[in-house]
Amino acid sequence: MIKRRLPTFFQAVCIGISLIVVLVLIAVFLGLILFSSPETLVVCLFSEEIWYAIRLSVITAVISTLLCLIIAVPVAYSMVRFEFFGKQWVNVLLNLPLSLPPLVAGVALLIFLSPATSPVGQFLSSMGIYVVYTSAAIVIAQVFVNAPYMVRIARSTFSMISPRYEHVARTLGCSEVGAFRKITLPMAKNGLIGGLVITWSKAMGEFGAVLMLAGAISMKTETLPIALFLNMSTGDLDMAIAAALILLIISGTALILFEYFGKEHGDVYA
Amino acid sequence: MVMFMLEIDSLSIQLGEFSFTDLNLKVNDGEYCIILGPTGAGKTILLETIAGIHSPKNGRILLNGKDITHTPPEQRGIGMVYQDYMLFPHMTVAENIGFGLKERGVSKKEWHAAVREIAKTFGISHLLERYPKTLSGGEQQRTAIARSLLLRPSVLLLDEPLSALDTITRERLRDELKVIHKETGMTILHITHHFEDIYALANRVVVMRNGTIVQEGTPDMIMHHPVSDFIANFTGMENLFTGDAVMTPSGIVEIHIGTAIIRTVTELTGRVHAGIRPEDMIISTEPFTSSAQNSFVGIVTDIIDSGVYSKIVVEAGIILTAVLTRQSIQRLGITFGSTVWLTFKATSVHVFSE
Numbered sequence: 001m002i003k004r005r006l007p008t009f010f011q012a013v014c015i016g017i018s019l020i021v022v023l024v025l026i027a028v029f030l031g032l033i034l035f036s037s038p039e040t041l042v043v044c045l046f047s048e049e050i051w052y053a054i055r056l057s058v059i060t061a062v063i064s065t066l067l068c069l070i071i072a073v074p075v076a077y078s079m080v081r082f083e084f085f086g087k088q089w090v091n092v093l094l095n096l097p098l099s100l101p102p103l104v105a106g107v108a109l110l111i112f113l114s115p116a117t118s119p120v121g122q123f124l125s126s127m128g129i130y131v132v133y134t135s136a137a138i139v140i141a142q143v144f145v146n147a148p149y150m151v152r153i154a155r156s157t158f159s160m161i162s163p164r165y166e167h168v169a170r171t172l173g174c175s176e177v178g179a180f181r182k183i184t185l186p187m188a189k190n191g192l193i194g195g196l197v198i199t200w201s202k203a204m205g206e207f208g209a210v211l212m213l214a215g216a217i218s219m220k221t222e223t224l225p226i227a228l229f230l231n232m233s234t235g236d237l238d239m240a241i242a243a244a245l246i247l248l249i250i251s252g253t254a255l256i257l258f259e260y261f262g263k264e265h266g267d268v269y270a
Numbered sequence: 271m272v273m274f275m276l277e278i279d280s281l282s283i284q285l286g287e288f289s290f291t292d293l294n295l296k297v298n299d300g301e302y303c304i305i306l307g308p309t310g311a312g313k314t315i316l317l318e319t320i321a322g323i324h325s326p327k328n329g330r331i332l333l334n335g336k337d338i339t340h341t342p343p344e345q346r347g348i349g350m351v352y353q354d355y356m357l358f359p360h361m362t363v364a365e366n367i368g369f370g371l372k373e374r375g376v377s378k379k380e381w382h383a384a385v386r387e388i389a390k391t392f393g394i395s396h397l398l399e400r401y402p403k404t405l406s407g408g409e410q411q412r413t414a415i416a417r418s419l420l421l422r423p424s425v426l427l428l429d430e431p432l433s434a435l436d437t438i439t440r441e442r443l444r445d446e447l448k449v450i451h452k453e454t455g456m457t458i459l460h461i462t463h464h465f466e467d468i469y470a471l472a473n474r475v476v477v478m479r480n481g482t483i484v485q486e487g488t489p490d491m492i493m494h495h496p497v498s499d500f501i502a503n504f505t506g507m508e509n510l511f512t513g514d515a516v517m518t519p520s521g522i523v524e525i526h527i528g529t530a531i532i533r534t535v536t537e538l539t540g541r542v543h544a545g546i547r548p549e550d551m552i553i554s555t556e557p558f559t560s561s562a563q564n565s566f567v568g569i570v571t572d573i574i575d576s577g578v579y580s581k582i583v584v585e586a587g588i589i590l591t592a593v594l595t596r597q598s599i600q601r602l603g604i605t606f607g608s609t610v611w612l613t614f615k616a617t618s619v620h621v622f623s624e
Contacts (some may be wrong), residue, residue: 164356170343171350186360193368
């Protein structure tokens with residue numbers, strides 16, 4: 001019979017703290033899930049307001065995630081493969097939005113795009129384009145905050161693929177673009193999909209920057225987080241919790257998907 | 271004017287921390303050229319520059335007399351194989367092998383026929399539908415070589431193609447490379463760390479260090495007349511000593527290493543390095559009479575087994591290493607502590623100045 005050794009005091013303390021954290025997390029989420037009665041929850045989930053918020057969130061998040069992908073792939077690829085002047089500074093600047101509070105990003109965007117405060121905003125309004133406080137503003141705010149995350153994930157994905165694959169492809173008759181499209185991109189597929197899932201989930205939950213640039217206008221710029229915020233401020237707890245639950249489910253699913261794709265691409269092409 | 275297959279003319283390149291300047295190399299048509307050198311010597315970068323991956327700062331690369339310095343890799347007709355195979359993981363073996371041909375837009379029928387034929391030559395026909403990660407190292411490298419050969423490149427670049435393989439697979443694939451070279455007459459540049467590759471494959475050897483070519487010549491020249499102790503060390507010249515060379519009236523030079531004396535023929539005197547290849551030593555269990563000028567008696571202190579061959583280390587005032595087959599060790603009854611005589615010719619001693 002194998003005799004199991006008792007954990008040392010140090011091990012017991014570390015494991016104990018981990019257990020407490022897990023218990024607290026479970027308690028907090030259960031509290032949210034069990035707060036409303038199931039009947040009220042169903043009514044709220046099928047209310048017009050929540051449906052509007054879901055639809056608006058899904059559409060804006062899909063668009064902004066695709067825009068993030070379009071931005072992130074070339075940026076990440078050039079950061080990994082090419083040397084150019086000022087690369088370090090580009091790197092710092094690209095990472096800035098990661099540590100910046102989204103609220104600040106939102107204010108900066110508002111000032112940059114509002115006709116009242118900037119030439120860019122004036123130019124846009126002279127063309128008949130009004131961005132601020134519209135659903136376009138939601139997309140812009142999400143892209144601004146999330147693109148750096150997508151760049152980061154795409155970057156770590158590309159950096160795991162040896163440039164020698166492309167070198168060989170070139171000697172076999174591929175152009176530079178061809179080698180990228182036929183070799184590197186398919187090899188990066190899983191990593192990029194994982195990045196898309198996380199970026200989309202973050203876009204669904206983006207609040208601060210959206211609040212600043214798109215405002216919190218009921219049934220107009222009301223995404224799920226905005227719906228949560230508006231209903232909390234008016235004291236409609238059940239509606240707020242319905243919105244919160246949907247966001248919770250989305251985050252959980254996204255995390256599982258990300259782990260799945262992350263594992264898939266991690267071991268093969270190192 | 272003699273035309274070379276591949277001519278590298280005062281090539282300079284700057285890549286991050288690494289650079290080489292004014293590199294010159296000429297390779298004849300059909301030559302098997304081995305490039306030797308320690309890590310960081312710039313061998314891979316040289317090959318990649320020849321393939322067109324890096325753009326040189328200065329200088330020219332000529333292929334068949336045509337300037338290809340600024341030709342993109344896909345138009346050079348130069349094949350490249352890396353140590354770690356670089357098979358495209360999302361494609362089957364067949365798709366990997368046929369990748370280049372597909373790029374050229376040949377018909378499906380032609381493509382299948384060509385892939386099947388080369389797969390047969392390399393003994394990988396049964397693997398065509400498999401994915402690279404399910405293959406052994408030898409199978410992967412066969413696939414990689416087949417992939418680059420299918421396009422019939424005018425020059426094939428091999429970057430340590432055998433280094434990641436186990437001994438038996440390495441020897442087998444080395445023989446296959448020899449056959450390929452013989453049958454195709456292709457010009458091959460091959461980077462290696464193993465000096466067995468030199469004996470088996472090379473017509474010519476180029477030794478690189480710190481981005482420069484320090485010696486080039488026939489395998490015999492490099493192996494037996496290294497111009498520096500660095501090259502001697504690197505090409506497996508194990509018995510390396512430093513001593514004082516004195517000319518004797520008979521014309522023979524005596525090199526004094528502590529109390530030991532090695533006789534040789536050289537024009538160098540004073541402080542010198544002397545090297546004797548282990549395979550140039552004759553081992554016997556009793557005094558060996560011959561015209562050879564050098565004979566040492568000593569005790570076997572170590573026997574290092576490496577496959578077919580074994581090295582024995584002998585303490586004879588100086589430490590000498592000799593190589594012989596495992597069979598001869600058994601036949602001669604050599605074990606630890608045996609007394610043996612090591613004999614070598616004066617002309618087997620390679621002397622170079624410090």
